[in-house]
Amino acid sequence: MSAPSFAAALAAHGVDARVEARDALAIITVPNADAADRMRDADLRRTVVALAAQHGFKTVAIELARATDDRAALPGD
Amino acid sequence: MEPVLTEAARADVATAADSSAVSPGTTTTAHEKEQSLVAWLAARPSVILGFSGGVDSAYLACVALDVLGTARFLAVIGRSPSYPDAQWDAARALAAQFGIPVLEVDTHEMLDPNYVANPSNRCYFCKTELWSVLRAVADERGFHTIVDGSNADDTHDWRPGRQAAREHAVESPLAELGFTKEEIRALSRTRGLPTWSQPSSPCLSSRLPYGSAVTIERLEQVERAERALRALGIAGDLRVRHHGDLARVELAAGSLDTWLAAANLRSLVRAVRGAGFDRVSVDLKGFRSGSLNVLGAAGA
Numbered sequence: 001m002s003a004p005s006f007a008a009a010l011a012a013h014g015v016d017a018r019v020e021a022r023d024a025l026a027i028i029t030v031p032n033a034d035a036a037d038r039m040r041d042a043d044l045r046r047t048v049v050a051l052a053a054q055h056g057f058k059t060v061a062i063e064l065a066r067a068t069d070d071r072a073a074l075p076g077d
Numbered sequence: 078m079e080p081v082l083t084e085a086a087r088a089d090v091a092t093a094a095d096s097s098a099v100s101p102g103t104t105t106t107a108h109e110k111e112q113s114l115v116a117w118l119a120a121r122p123s124v125i126l127g128f129s130g131g132v133d134s135a136y137l138a139c140v141a142l143d144v145l146g147t148a149r150f151l152a153v154i155g156r157s158p159s160y161p162d163a164q165w166d167a168a169r170a171l172a173a174q175f176g177i178p179v180l181e182v183d184t185h186e187m188l189d190p191n192y193v194a195n196p197s198n199r200c201y202f203c204k205t206e207l208w209s210v211l212r213a214v215a216d217e218r219g220f221h222t223i224v225d226g227s228n229a230d231d232t233h234d235w236r237p238g239r240q241a242a243r244e245h246a247v248e249s250p251l252a253e254l255g256f257t258k259e260e261i262r263a264l265s266r267t268r269g270l271p272t273w274s275q276p277s278s279p280c281l282s283s284r285l286p287y288g289s290a291v292t293i294e295r296l297e298q299v300e301r302a303e304r305a306l307r308a309l310g311i312a313g314d315l316r317v318r319h320h321g322d323l324a325r326v327e328l329a330a331g332s333l334d335t336w337l338a339a340a341n342l343r344s345l346v347r348a349v350r351g352a353g354f355d356r357v358s359v360d361l362k363g364f365r366s367g368s369l370n371v372l373g374a375a376g377a
Contacts, residue, residue: 022320027358037339045333045361061325061358062337064346 001026001056009051015044017062026057036062107260111140117250118144125220127211128152128179129160130168132258133226133251135272136265138177141224147178153214155184155207158293159280161300171272182210187293197237197287203280204241212245227252228261234366276314277366285319286369295319302326302352309344311336314364317349324354330363 003019006026010017016035017028028048030036039045039062052060118124118141126141128134134152141150154168165181172179184206186192192202211223225242227249232239242249251261258277265273281296289295302317302324313332318325326349328336336345337359349357 022323025320025325027323033339033342036337036342039361040334040337042330042334049362059325059360059362061360063323063356063358064342 006052006055006057009055010048013047013051015048021057024056024058026052026055026060027063028060029063036064105255107256107264110254110256110260111264113254114140114250114256115144117254121145122221123149123219124151124222124224125211125215125218126150126152127207127223127225127247128154128168128172128177129226129278130154130164130171130272131226131278132265132272132275133228133261135168135171135226135270136261136268137224137226137251138172139175139268139270142175142177147176150178151214151218151220152177152179153211154179154181155210156181157184157203157207157280158187158296159203159282159291161281161304163304164278171270175270180214182214184210187291193291195282195285195287195289195291198240199282199287199291200236200238201241203282204238205244208241208245208247211247223247225249228258229255230258279366283369284317289319289321298353302349302354305348305351306345309348316364317352318360318369322354323356323358324349324352325358325360327360327364333359333361333363 001021001024003021003026007017007019007028010019010028015028015030015038017030020027020029030038039048049060114137124141124145126134126138128138138150138152144150152172154165156165169179171177184203186203186206189202189206192199192206208223214220215223223246225247227236227239227242228251232252241247262273281299282291284299285291285295299317299319303315306315306317306326311328311332313329314327315329316327318327326345335341345359346357
């Protein structure tokens with residue numbers, strides 16, 4: 001499993017994200033709520049899941065916000 | 078609002094029911110299986126059932142009550158911290174609605190270090206406790222046969238609890254007679270059981286990765302988070318997987334479009350954080366049963 005190579009693959013597909021690996025779980029963090037909103041696209045989700053698998057991850061989740069830093073990224077604040 | 082099946086799943090149930098009407102004599106239909114179940118139960122002097130109020134055990138309880146009556150049938154709820162309170166409330170309500178005789182007993186798997194350590198065969202230790210308690214009840218009250226609600230689909234899945242059932246001579250008529258989940262849903266619908274469209278509801282410990290200790294605090298965290306998400310209106314399949322500080326929310330794939338919308342993110346995050354998680358994530362593949370099995374042991 002390689003978080004950096006997965007992040008690079010995401011970037012190549014236009015997804016700007018940090019990747020954190022927890023064993024076979026990849027957690028991707030996008031910069032703002034609009035970027036998360038893009039994941040509503042089922043085709044994009046399938047692409048991300050496939051890329052994660054190619055880089056050795058069995059599960060991939062998108063982090064919506066971190067308690068410590070990204071509250072401002074959420075709409076409605 | 079009670080969680081319900083997705084439209085696609087409802088269509089599958091309708092197909093299961095319809096197959097009984099369009100192909101009589103060509104396959105064993107759901108209704109024929111029910112007749113076999115009636116005969117199976119009638120051949121037993123008395124039956125005691127491990128009752129959770131879920132789809133399978135609710136259906137089996139109603140058929141058993143019809144066949145055996147209240148003198149020869151008893152449904153037993155094994156109360157455990159690993160199930161949400163809402164499930165027991167629903168089980169009690171269902172029993173009251175349909176006149177199912179119920180006994181509630183406490184189980185103590187949380188006192189078993191083998192269970193708390195959360196190995197991949199955790200269910201074995203839980204079911205060992207459950208069936209030991211039910212065996213004692215059966216012996217004390219003179220019940221002949223102990224049954225559970227396992228169905229034929231369950232035999233294809235990773236179910237270490239089956240070993241405990243075998244060791245305690247627990248029989249599984251729905252599995253033995255080949256009932257699929259869809260058939261049970263279809264037959265439940267015919268009987269007017271509200272459980273027919275209820276999502277599967279495995280215990281809360283299934284939200285913890287293997288190797289991550291089962292604690293009351295973690296179970297309650299998961300329960301609070303799922304309750305809060307239901308309160309937002311999330312219906313259908315839902316799991317909050319516990320990865321320590323991080324919650325990984327699994328939603329039905331068809332609802333990701335709605336809940337990843339920028340306008341809904343804030344309420345979703347707030348609901349899960351309110352349950353005590355620091356970080357909140359949504360699984361991009363959506364709900365699938367046993368998703369933690371593929372991750373193997375994981376540190377919390």
